[in-house]
Amino acid sequence: MRKEDQELVNRYIYWVIRRLPKDQKEDIKLELQELIDDMIEETGSVHAALTKLGDPALLSKKYREDSGCLIGPEYFDTYLWFLKIILLCSLIPIMIVTIFDGIRTASLEAASVGMVVNYTVSITTELFSNLLSSLLGTFGGVTLVFAIMEHQKIKIDMKKKNAADSLPWTPEDLSPLPNKKAVIERKDSIVNIVFITLFCVFLIVAPHFFAIILTVDKETINIPIFNLNDWSLIMPLFVGSLLIGLIDEIVRLVMGIYCRVVMISNLIAGTLQIILSFIILKALPLWNSELPFFFEKFPKEAKDLHILQNTQALCNVILAIVVCITILEMGVTIYKTMRYGLGKPSL
Amino acid sequence: MGDEKDILSSLTSELNRGTLVLGVLSQMKQPKYGYSLVQSLTDQGIETDPNTLYPLLRRLEKQGLLLSQWETSGSKPRKYYQLTLQGEQIYLALREQWIHLSEGMHRLLKEEES
Numbered sequence: 001m002r003k004e005d006q007e008l009v010n011r012y013i014y015w016v017i018r019r020l021p022k023d024q025k026e027d028i029k030l031e032l033q034e035l036i037d038d039m040i041e042e043t044g045s046v047h048a049a050l051t052k053l054g055d056p057a058l059l060s061k062k063y064r065e066d067s068g069c070l071i072g073p074e075y076f077d078t079y080l081w082f083l084k085i086i087l088l089c090s091l092i093p094i095m096i097v098t099i100f101d102g103i104r105t106a107s108l109e110a111a112s113v114g115m116v117v118n119y120t121v122s123i124t125t126e127l128f129s130n131l132l133s134s135l136l137g138t139f140g141g142v143t144l145v146f147a148i149m150e151h152q153k154i155k156i157d158m159k160k161k162n163a164a165d166s167l168p169w170t171p172e173d174l175s176p177l178p179n180k181k182a183v184i185e186r187k188d189s190i191v192n193i194v195f196i197t198l199f200c201v202f203l204i205v206a207p208h209f210f211a212i213i214l215t216v217d218k219e220t221i222n223i224p225i226f227n228l229n230d231w232s233l234i235m236p237l238f239v240g241s242l243l244i245g246l247i248d249e250i251v252r253l254v255m256g257i258y259c260r261v262v263m264i265s266n267l268i269a270g271t272l273q274i275i276l277s278f279i280i281l282k283a284l285p286l287w288n289s290e291l292p293f294f295f296e297k298f299p300k301e302a303k304d305l306h307i308l309q310n311t312q313a314l315c316n317v318i319l320a321i322v323v324c325i326t327i328l329e330m331g332v333t334i335y336k337t338m339r340y341g342l343g344k345p346s347l
Numbered sequence: 348m349g350d351e352k353d354i355l356s357s358l359t360s361e362l363n364r365g366t367l368v369l370g371v372l373s374q375m376k377q378p379k380y381g382y383s384l385v386q387s388l389t390d391q392g393i394e395t396d397p398n399t400l401y402p403l404l405r406r407l408e409k410q411g412l413l414l415s416q417w418e419t420s421g422s423k424p425r426k427y428y429q430l431t432l433q434g435e436q437i438y439l440a441l442r443e444q445w446i447h448l449s450e451g452m453h454r455l456l457k458e459e460e461s
Contacts, residue, residue: 034382
């Protein structure tokens with residue numbers, strides 16, 4: 001077979017198996033190679049064989065049999081992988097926080113064996129209740145996002161099908177193989193996913209863990225850095241900003257390559273995150289209002305923490321870092337999409 | 348006119364889809380690779396698209412009706428499919444259904460003709 005013909009066959013097979021479950025890819029690749037070889041022998045040309053096989057997207061769909069699924073086989077591997085990470089990163093910290101808080105309260109307040117038993121029962125009940133609610137919340141949230149993506153993909157598929165009715169598919173419609181640099185690996189996202197999830201969990205269930213701990217005269221003093229009095233107002237925006245980043249990671253994972261959808265998602269997510277960061281840091285009372293009194297009261301012990309004394313300056317520094325990192329990430333996404341990812345099918 | 352063509356095409360593919368499974372199972376007592384199956388079905392007057400047949404073979408294998416094995420001793424690797432015991436039983440039952448159905452259909456259409 002000529003080099004150009006083999007290249008065309010490779011492209012065809014790639015676009016068929018790209019969205020198939022991982023454990024089937026290699027087998028279907030070999031099967032298609034065998035089939036196309038046989039068809040070339042019969043028809044005499046690669047072009048005729050591929051034209052007879054038809055649009056790779058439709059063949060891929062036939063292999064997937066995904067009509068009517070909430071989350072089809074195309075996304076299912078990624079969905080399971082993502083769900084496992086999110087559940088691990090949320091359930092373990094929730095367990096640790098609940099047990100730690102319970103033991104701390106019990107050690108301070110339980111004066112008799114009876115009270116210790118009461119506290120143990122109360123901690124166990126709270127632990128199961130927290131685990132169950134976060135399990136349901138996490139499972140529901142992740143499933144919802146993936147289900148929406150599945151639904152959107154079906155809508156795009158249907159639009160493509162309508163367009164394809166007027167123009168029959170030919171091998172000239174095959175997109176080239178994507179540049180290796182355009183491929184987004186799971187390992188590229190895992191650090192972000194773990195960090196965002198852990199941060200969200202602690203912001204929701206244990207904002208008091210973000211605290212300054214000082215030892216004064218052999219006594220431990222614990223001052224939360226966030227304004228917990230207005231936490232019900234601040235936390236949703238804070239967590240929402242992080243969840244936007246998490247959804248952007250899901251989009252990157254399911255697309256698997258830098259393309260228009262990844263670029264648009266990243267630009268929207270980045271812009272929203274900058275706006276929300278600005279609101280959280282500049283418009284909301286984020287910091288504990290008692291912090292200045294704390295520094296005044298313990299100037300010697302808190303001397304290494306002087307950066308926290310001027311909360312206004314601290315907000316500016318954090319905002320500058322957030323804006324720089326977000327713009328940098330948006331720039332990298334735009335660059336990689338324009339350089340390596342454009343011209344590929346958007347889904 | 349376009350709608351009529353679409354409806355006919357959709358009904359024809361529904362009819363073919365229903366009968367294709369039986370046609371495939373009928374040919375699988377001996378091991379066969381995918382494209383030889385396409386050719387043998389076509390030779391018998393059952394036009395079959397490879398892009399329909401290959402996913403169907405995998406589905407039948409998943410359902411336990413077929414068993415596949417890669418044969419690597421020839422000039423190129425080939426995947427051979429063959430009926431399983433369960434597949435054979437299902438095939439025989441389906442064949443009975445088909446004979447019964449086609450006799451009924453034949454009577455219906457003949458009556459309508461006369």
